[in-house]
Amino acid sequence: MEIEHLxxxxxxxxxKQSLEIKKPKSWLKSVSAFANTFGGKLIWGLSDDEQVIxxxxxxxxxxxxxxxxxxxxxxxPKFKLSFEKVExxxxxxxEVMVGDETPYYYSGEGQLIAYIxxxxxxxxxxxAQLRELIxxxxxxxxxxxxxxxxxxxxxxTKLRSVYKQRTGKSFEETDYESFxxxxxxxxxxxxxxxxxDESPVRHSRVFCTRWNGLTKASGLMDAIDDExxxxxxxxxxxDGLKFIMxxxxxxxxxxxTSRVEYPEYPxxxxxxxxxxxxxxxxYLEIGSEVHIDMFDDxxxxxxxxxxxxxxxxxxxxxxxxxxxxxNPVLAxxxxxxxxxxxxxxxxxxxxxxxxxxxxxREELMPKFIADNSGFVLILYNLNYYDRHExxxxxxxxxxxxxxxxxxxAKAILKMIRENNxxxxxxxxxxxxxxxxxxxxxxxxIPQLSYVGRGYSGHWEIKEKS
Numbered sequence: 001m002e003i004e005h006l007x008x009x010x011x012x013x014x015x016k017q018s019l020e021i022k023k024p025k026s027w028l029k030s031v032s033a034f035a036n037t038f039g040g041k042l043i044w045g046l047s048d049d050e051q052v053i054x055x056x057x058x059x060x061x062x063x064x065x066x067x068x069x070x071x072x073x074x075x076x077p078k079f080k081l082s083f084e085k086v087e088x089x090x091x092x093x094x095e096v097m098v099g100d101e102t103p104y105y106y107s108g109e110g111q112l113i114a115y116i117x118x119x120x121x122x123x124x125x126x127x128a129q130l131r132e133l134i135x136x137x138x139x140x141x142x143x144x145x146x147x148x149x150x151x152x153x154x155x156x157t158k159l160r161s162v163y164k165q166r167t168g169k170s171f172e173e174t175d176y177e178s179f180x181x182x183x184x185x186x187x188x189x190x191x192x193x194x195x196x197d198e199s200p201v202r203h204s205r206v207f208c209t210r211w212n213g214l215t216k217a218s219g220l221m222d223a224i225d226d227e228x229x230x231x232x233x234x235x236x237x238x239d240g241l242k243f244i245m246x247x248x249x250x251x252x253x254x255x256x257t258s259r260v261e262y263p264e265y266p267x268x269x270x271x272x273x274x275x276x277x278x279x280x281x282x283y284l285e286i287g288s289e290v291h292i293d294m295f296d297d298x299x300x301x302x303x304x305x306x307x308x309x310x311x312x313x314x315x316x317x318x319x320x321x322x323x324x325x326x327n328p329v330l331a332x333x334x335x336x337x338x339x340x341x342x343x344x345x346x347x348x349x350x351x352x353x354x355x356x357x358x359x360x361r362e363e364l365m366p367k368f369i370a371d372n373s374g375f376v377l378i379l380y381n382l383n384y385y386d387r388h389e390x391x392x393x394x395x396x397x398x399x400x401x402x403x404x405x406x407x408x409a410k411a412i413l414k415m416i417r418e419n420n421x422x423x424x425x426x427x428x429x430x431x432x433x434x435x436x437x438x439x440x441x442x443x444x445i446p447q448l449s450y451v452g453r454g455y456s457g458h459w460e461i462k463e464k465s
Contacts (some may be wrong), residue, residue, distance in 0.1 A: 012040035012117060017047050019061045019092075024068050028106045031069060033115035033122035034096035035077035035104040036133055040117065043084075045091035054089025062092050069094075074105045074112065103133035118372040119312065128284045142283055143191035143327040144180060151188040154196035156181070158234045159337075166338045179336065180329035190283065191329040195232045204283065205230045208243040208292040216293065233278055233330065237339065240274050240292055247294050249458065251383045251421045262359055264381045265299055269353040269366065273377045275339055276346045277303035279330050280375075288374075299379040306370045313370050318347040350377070357382055383421060396430065403431050408441040413448065413461060420459045 014030045027042060034040035044065075045055045055061055062081055070076055078097040083090060103114035103125065114130055115122045125133060135142055160171040176182045181192035193201050209216075210225035225247055229239040244265070251262045277290050282305025291302040307313070308324040323345050325331045334340045341349075347368060354360045359382045367378040402411035408431070415427055424442070428435040442448060447462040 012038065012120075014040070014042050014120075014122075015046040015048060015050065016042060016044045017053050018055065019044055019064060021064060024072055025106060025108055028068065028072055028108075029113070029115045029122040031073060031077060031079070031094070031096050032104050032106045032113070033117040035073075035099040036102050036114060036125070037098070037117040039098040040096055042094045042096070043091060044093075045086075045089060052087045052089050052091070054087075055092060058083055058090035058092055065092065065094060072107050074107050075099075075101050077104050100137070100139075102137040103130060116372075123372075128282065128286070131284050132282065141326070141328055143189065143194070143329040144183075145190055146183055146185075146187040147190045147193040149188050149193050149196075149200050151176075151182050151186065151192065154188065154192065155198070156196060156232075158197050158232055159195050159333075162234050162337055167336075179333050181333075189329065191327070191333065194283065194330065195234065195333065197232050197235070199230070199232045201283065202230075203286055203289055204233065204236065205289045206236050206240050206278075206292065207289055208240060208294075210243075210247045210294040212296075214295050214297055233334075234337070236290075237274060237278055240278075240290075241271060244270050244274070244292060244294065244299065249383070249421065251419050253418060260358075262357075262383055264383045265379050266353045266357055266382075269350045269379055270299070272340075272346050272349050272353070273301050273366075273379065275334060277301045277375070277377070279334055279340065280308070280326050281305050282326060285373075295381075297381050297384045299381070301377045301379075303375045303377075304373070306372055306375055313368055318368060319345070319351060321345050321347055350379075354379075354382075359383070399431065403433070408433075408437070409445050412438070412441060412445065416448070416459045416461060422459070 012034065014027070016027055020026050030040065030042055044061060045053050045058075047053055062083070066081055069079060077099050080095045080097075082093050082095075084093055085091070105112040105114050114125045114133060116125045116129055116133075132142070135145065156171075156176075163169065163171045176192075177184070180189055181195060183189055190201075193199060194204055206229045208225075208227045208229070209223050212222050212224050225243070227239070227243055229236055229243075231239075245267070248263055248265050248267075248270070250264070252259045253262070274292075281290060281303040285304040288304040290304070291300075293300045293302070305326065308326045313321075331340065340346075350366050354365055364380040364382060366380070369376040369378070399411040399414050402408070402414070411431060412427060415422060415430060422430075424435055424438050428438045431438070449460050449462070451457055451460050
């Protein structure tokens with residue numbers, strides 16, 4: 001049997017050359033981590049570089065492994081122990097199943113420690129992650145639990161009005177319970193606290209910044225636009241979307257009877273990314289908020305809490321990842337508001353929106369980054385990378401004739417009328433002259449001015465009457 005066949009489709013496994021009887025924590029932490037996250041396999045008799053070493057007493061080791069798991073794990077996770085023979089040598093494999101009684105603790109040295117899997121390591125769960133495991137083990141979700149706030153102290157005018165606006169239906173009093181805003185005993189749930197007009201959940205805020213350049217600057221003087229929003233999730237979504245769209249510039253290309261607009265960021269991808277950040281974030285992470293950072297070349301949306309199951313995205317087909325909801329009550333409410341679908345992956349919808357854009361290409365496709373503590377969506381500015389290509393062929397030929405006749409001002413104005421976001425370098429490249437020549441000629445055009453700063457700005461032409 002080959003090692004690859006032994007491992008199977010499992011991406012999570014640990015190799016042990018021999019059984020460390022006196023150091024059970026060295027491998028039991030992996031048992032805990034696998035049971036608390038997405039399962040995995042431990043294989044004894046393999047070296048770190050996957051050389052087959054074998055075990056001298058596989059049967060005796062197996063008895064010790066089984067007994068140690070039962071004595072040192074609390075609760076005892078589901079596992080399957082099997083003997084394997086590779087290259088004529090005996091190996092032991094323990095497959096640990098994903099548990100539904102989380103957290104699964106390692107018990108030893110007077111301690112109870114719950115581990116989680118991050119990459120190829122098993123590390124102790126943080127307090128927030130431990131709380132999430134406890135809630136998961138209870139068969140509930142954070143957003144369905146009763147909050148410490150009173151329902152009668154809250155107002156939901158934004159939720160009610162948006163529901164009426166988007167569905168045409170009135171929000172009834174009975175909907176508070178059916179939506180999960182209050183539980184069966186009339187207690188305000190965490191979902192309800194997050195959706196209230198003046199949400200008392202302080203860390204549900206959204207910070208938005210449009211930076212001047214490609215990196216974060218040291219002070220706000222280097223930010224073109226910045227806002228901090230608080231309130232209910234519906235308002236946070238609307239405010240965050242408005243911030244992005246007002247900083248989402250458009251280039252355009254003239255056609256004989258119309259013009260085609262090219263937004264920097266496709267609106268559907270932006271909407272889906274923002275909804276996912278608000279709905280799927282880990283609200284048990286105190287002191288961390290959703291951040292929207294816009295740069296000249298990209299938009300980044302950060303959300304506290306990684307993937308729901310603790311997995312990474314490395315090597316996975318993002319278009320086929322099934323949707324897993326950390327906050328099912330919130331997800332259901334936003335689907336009732338027609339702001340997200342009940343089924344399907346947000347990854348796929350975001351990627352498909354970029355597929356649809358005329359000026360998109362492979363290197364500009366969105367990126368998704370998930371680690372132990374957070375999730376980042378990166379949307380690339382489609383116009384930043386492709387500005388000089390929005391000049392139509394017929395205009396380019398017309399401009400070339402102007403340049404041949406020394407009519408640089410006329411050529412420059414024609415190009416800017418087609419694309420008011422072109423830089424001096426782009427104009428020079430298209431006209432086949434130096435940037436210094438373009439700068440000199442622009443000074444001779446009094447009706448031409450640049451409004452704004454850097455790439456966020458644009459050219460304006462004051463047409464003669």
